[in-house]
Each structure stands twice: as C-alpha cells, then as structure tokens.
Amino acid sequence: MATFRDIVKYYRPYRAIALLSIAAASLFEIVDLAVPYTIGQILNVLSGQPLDALLQKAIDAASALTGMPANKLLSLAVLLSVIFLVTVVRAPIQPWISSWFHWDIALRSRRDYSGKAIEKVLTLPLEFYDENNPGRIAGKVARGIANHTWSYPEIAGQLIPKLGRVLGIFVIIWLIEWRIAILFLISFVFILTFSIKDLKTIIKIEERLDKYAENTESRNSEIITNIKTVKAFATEKQELKRQRERLEREFKVVDYRVHKGYVKLNTWQRTVIQFCVFTVLGLTLAATVGGKISLGHFVTTLTVSSMAYAELEPISNLAEVFARRYASMLRFHEFMQQPSGADSKGVLQSQILSTSTTPYKFTGKVEFCQVSFGYDPSRQVLQDINLLIEPCQTVALVGRSGSGKSTLVKLLFRYFEANRGRILIDGEDIRSLDVTAYRHRLAIVHQEVDIFNGTLLDNLRYGNLNASLEQVQAACRIARLDEVIQQMPQGYHTLVGERGVRLSGGQRQRLGIARALLVDPDILIFDEATSSLDYESERSIQLAMRSILGTRTAIVIAHRLSTVREADKIVVLDRGQIVEVGNHAELLRQEGIYRRLHLLQETGELL
Secondary structure, three states: OOOHHHHHHOOHHHHHHHHHHHHHHHHHHHHOOHHHHHHHHHHHHHHOOOOOHHHHHHHHHHHHHHOOOOOHHHHHHHHHHHHHHHHHHOOOOHHHHHHHHHHHHHHHHHHHHHHHHHHHHHHOOHHHHHHOOHHHHHHHHHHHHHHHHHHHHHHHHHHHHHHHHHHHHHHHHHHHOHHHHHHHHHHHHHHHHHHHHHHHHHHHHHHHHHHHHHHHHHHHHHHHHOHHHHHHOOOHHHHHHHHHHHHHHHHHHHHHHHHHHHHHHHHHHHHHHHHHHHHHHHHHHHHHHOOOOOHHHHHHHHHHHHHHHHHHHHHHHHHHHHHHHHHHHHHHHHHHOOOOOHHHOOHHHHHHOOOOOOOOOOOOOEEEEEEEEOOEOOEOOEEEEEEEEOOOOEEEEEEOOOOOHHHHHHHHOOOOOOOEEEEEEOOEEHHHOOHHHHHOOEEEEOOOOOOOOOEHHHHHOOOOOOOOHHHHHHHHHHOOOHHHHOOOOOHHHOEOOHHHOOOOHHHHHHHHHHHHHHOOOOEEEEEOOOOOOOHHHHHHHHHHHHHHOOOOEEEEEOOOHHHOOOOOEEEEEEOOEEEEEEOHHHHHHHOOHHHHHHHHHHOOOOO
16 A cells, blocks of 8 residues: 655655755745845834844944944945845856756656656566556556656745745744744644645545546547447447546536635635734734834834745645645555566566576477466366477367466466476476576467567567577568568568557468567467468468477467367367367367367357
C-alpha cells in the first residue's frame, strides 16, 4: 500500500540539493519582508519618529565609517541600500540558487523513475498482463510520473517557501506587537487546519475518481486495439453510448462534488481572511493611536499581515492542485510496488553483465520428470508429466483446448516454476541456469506473432541485433519470407505499421519463423503457428517448418493434425496428463483420443 512517504522518497537521491534549494527559496521569501519593514522605517524618518535600535546602530556605524553625520539623509541612504540589496542585487541570484534546482531535481527524478517503470514493466509476471491491459498500465505510469514532475517545483519552490514567509511575518509582528502576532497566528492556524480537513475529504473523492478515469481510459485503449472487431460487429453506437455514460458520470463527480467542494472551500477562506485582515487593521490602528507603536510600525504591520493573508490563497491553490494529483501519484507507487515475477529475478542484471556470462550451448535434449503445475494451487493444470525429447527430435503436443499444451511450454521457458518435479536440459535442472542466457537458446513462434512498429529488418533482427544482412536473407529463404519481401516497396526497410497491420497473418507467421531462426536456437517451439491461417498460407508455413525440422529440437503445438503428421513423436495430453505417445501411424492404430481427433478433422466436424 503506497503512502505519502513513498511520494517523498521519489526525490530521495537528490535530498541534499533539495534541502539546500528549499532553504534558499525560503530564505529569499523571508528576505522579501525587508522591503515593507524598511519602508516603514523610511516613513518614521520622514515623520521624525525614532528608528528601531538595530537600524539606528547600523546608521551610526555607517556614519563612523564614512565620516558623514547621522542625519536624515544618511538614514534614508542606508535604508535605500537595504532595499537595493534585497531587490536588485538578489534578482540575478535567486533563479539559479532556487528555481533552477527545483526543476532540475524534478526532471532528473522523472528520468530515473521512467527507467524504473520500464524495468518494472519488463519484470512483472505474465499473469499481471492477463488482468491489466496496456492502456491502463501506460496511463497509470504516465500520469504518476507527470504529476510528480509538476508537483515538486510547486511544493518545494512555492508552497514550502511561502510557509517560511508566513513564519517570518509572524516574527516581525511579534517584535512590533506580540498581542497582534498571537491573534494572527491563531487565525492562520485555524484557516489552514479547516482547509486541510476539507481537502482530505476531497482527496478521497479524487482517489475514487482516478480509478474510474483509469477504467474509462482502459476501455478507450481496448476500443482502439480492437477497432476491427468493433466495426465488424457494428457496435460503434453501443461503445459510444457506454463511454458517454461513463464520461457523464465522471463529469458529475468532478463538477458537482470535487469542483464544487473547492469553490465552497475558497468561498469560506476568502470570507474568513477578509475578516482577519480587517481585525488586524483595527487592532493595529488602535495600538498606533494609543502610542504603543510608531506610524512606520503601523504601516509595516498592516503590510506584512496583508501579505501573509494574501499567501493563503496561493497556498490553498497549491494544496488543491496537489490534492488533485495525489491519487494518481499513489497509484503509480502502488504499481511500482507490484512484486516482480519469479522468472524475472536477475534478468536485467544478467543482461547488463551478458558480456561476462558464458553463453550456453545445448544438444537439445529435454526431459520432464514428474512435473505438476497449477496457476491456482488447488487446481492442477499439469499432473505427473514425464516426457523425454531427444536432440534434434520433433515432438508434437496435441489435445483439446485447456489440456495443458501451452502451459508445458511456459514451464520450459521458465515463465513459471513447476509446483513439483524437474525440467532438465542436457541433464541439468533449468532452475540452476542463468535465465537470460538459457532463454537465448530457445525460440518460439506464437499463433499471433508480435510485431513492433518499425521496419521488416528491425523486426527480423529483434532477437539478434548483430545478425548480418546475409544471415537475415538466409533465414528469410528458409521461412519462405523472401518472396514476400521482394514484393515490398522498400524491401527489408518497409515499415510494417503498428502491430504489423500491413502484413497478412501468413506473412507475420513467416516473419516470426525467420526471426526465431536468426537466434539460432537449440530448441524451437511452434505454438499453433498455422491454426488461424488459410490453406495456402498454412501450406507455405508447413513447407518452411519442414525445412527446419531435424536441424534442431522442435516442439510443435497444433490443433490441425495435418501440421504434425511428420513429427518423430506425438504426445497427446488430456486434462493435464499424457494419455498417448507415438507417431502418426501408431496413434491411429490405437483408436484413442488422437484417432478420434483425426477423424473429426478429416470429416470436417468441429472439435
């Protein structure tokens, strides 16, 4: 659970310079008070009233130093010099000592946490992405970092220094008339206390609103991602109606509860502030008439107290802005506190140290020994799997949907750890291996090949950035992608669009095969690589696969049994268990599940 402390920790690496810049900004705010104080003393000089003892000593010292008489002219010269120092001389210094560092710290922290957020995205477990879509995650990160970036200069550069100025004003009024200072302090604390109390209530509404807005943005992202499905089912009106209803509800909360709450708070503050200013005016005037304070002190007290009460509005505005951002910042930290996946421990570190990590080279012998696994411990997806895959052997995994075929591959990739049993590669437990170096020796071609927005060459080299053009061309010939590239307007440099929208399903599959081959894996997995293709595309993929099989260990997951007829071994899974093992001819003779699936497909019946 994220707290305010997590927001403060966001800037911890720059704590020393942050404290220095905040102190400097606060000091400049306090130094500003020298101007109304000095003007009050000038008024005393002009009206023939005595100066404060400290200033009189300064004037006497200036007289002794310059040899000039300590008269009205020297007094005015000294007082003007004070104003010159705190205004003209300070002007070019303040932006660099305070303002520069406020934004420098905010921007450096943004850089740091943007990198940490990407690291978190790369190391979260796969099941996290089953429950959260990309739009929700990206929005949470973007809003959290942006609000942190904008909030720091406002809080450190304005809010805290303004509070420092108010404290300085209290000290000045105390030195002039302590009774007025006590009244001033009580009123100020009273206003701030009740303002903060109201803000806490509004913040709770903002937190719920932030979650609601996140859901709305998430749905927008889904609509964009699935726009073809939306248009195919002609549900544009339905989607628009749903989102408009959500936006209307969001508007009512923002306008009638949040915004109205801020307006009520501001109305109450202004009324109380004006009453306090008037009260201070009356008390100060009474003290002046009674001879307790000088005319200069009257002007100084009235001016600085007005300045203090005037700061309440910007302080409240800053607090209001921070309250609006608070929820999204907390939700960002909640995201950053998500536990990393067990398969990601040490992944980024080993990639950084990849030059010193000895690369693996396997024969491709894989053995599953008494492997059991369940995403939910109470429900096993795989039970007592025992399977031996020899080097360069082609093994097909078939069975009904949900029988555990893809889960078996996920365990091989170490996306998850088996609840019981071991997986060996060349006789070594895969859990003892460096996960990054181990995965470099595996490659997979999914049913839906992920394509990045870039060129064909960028996508082909994704797993092996050092691949030469000759290697790329050789892989494309084996995958039968070369004939496609020849028809592209810019060849290998053709842009494929977001998620590869400019490529057909068969072309994406062939690109996936070529990309996998460029890694030169010891084990190559085809995860239903032809199930969603037309006959011609399927035939092309089968020919590409045929040229690969036998050159390395291959695991083929397929619903279409025509894809696996030539496999050395076909493993039939049912309800998480291996029920049949053999080649195509052997399994047909057994008259079991495989034969039944084969007959259903041959006759055109649905599985």
